[in-house]
Amino acid sequence: MIRLNVNGSVREVEAEPDTPLLWVIREQVGLTGTKYGCGIAQCGACTVHLDGQAVRSCSLPVSSIEPGQKIVTIEGLSPDRSHPVQKAWAELDVPQCGFCQSGMIMAAAALLAQKPKPSEAEIRQEITNICRCGTYNRVLAGINLAAQGGETGRG
Template sequence: MTSIKVNGVAYKVDAEAETPLLWVLRDTLGLTGTKYGCGIAQCGACSVLMDGQAVRSCQMPLDGVGSSEIRTIEAIEQDPIGHKVVEAWVAQQVPQCGYCQSGQIMAATALLKQTPKPSAAEIQDSMTNLCRCGTYNRIAAAIHQAAG
């Protein structure tokens, strides 16, 4: 059994140490907002916050979490910055298909936690998650709006 803290709740998880966090979140805890995309940490659909930093959960082994606090899309609006990001996402009508958006929101929240007023170049450099629909301009606009 492994103890992890997700969205402010402590869980005892019966999973192998090398099990990717993504599968623990989705299959064990039922938190299906975090999406599987590529499985090789390239697309970012599986992004979650680990102690405020965006991590690709498809490549984060359960034993790599340790005592870190994990936040998923299900609880992002409990974070004041995450709440602003979600409001901006809605106002800017960012999603098309929506599949990558939970990961995009997590990455944007992490960016704004590190850099509260990012420049256009900082947004472009930091937002490495892929969007097959190409909503990158709306993503950037939403991040600027959330930054105030």
């Protein structure tokens, strides 16, 4: 039995220790907003926050999570889509197919939590998630808009 703190709730799950956190979140915890895209930490679709840091959950064995570490998924970023990044995304119609966007939003929120006013160069450097539809320029604009909104990432 593994105890995980996900979005503020403690969950007990049965999984082999080497199961990636991504699949525990999706299959045992049942939260499917976090996506599988590559399984090798290349694309970032699986990005969640671990103690406030963006991590790629597809390559993180669930056994590596320390007791007490806090996991936040896209479902827990805000209770009502009110996080500045979520609001900016909605305002600018950032997503196309949207499959990568949970990870994109979580990466953006973590960046803003650490660096409330990132430069364009910093955003380009830090946001390495893959989007095949090609939303990058609106992602950039969305992060800038969220940063201008003053509020920055929680979670």
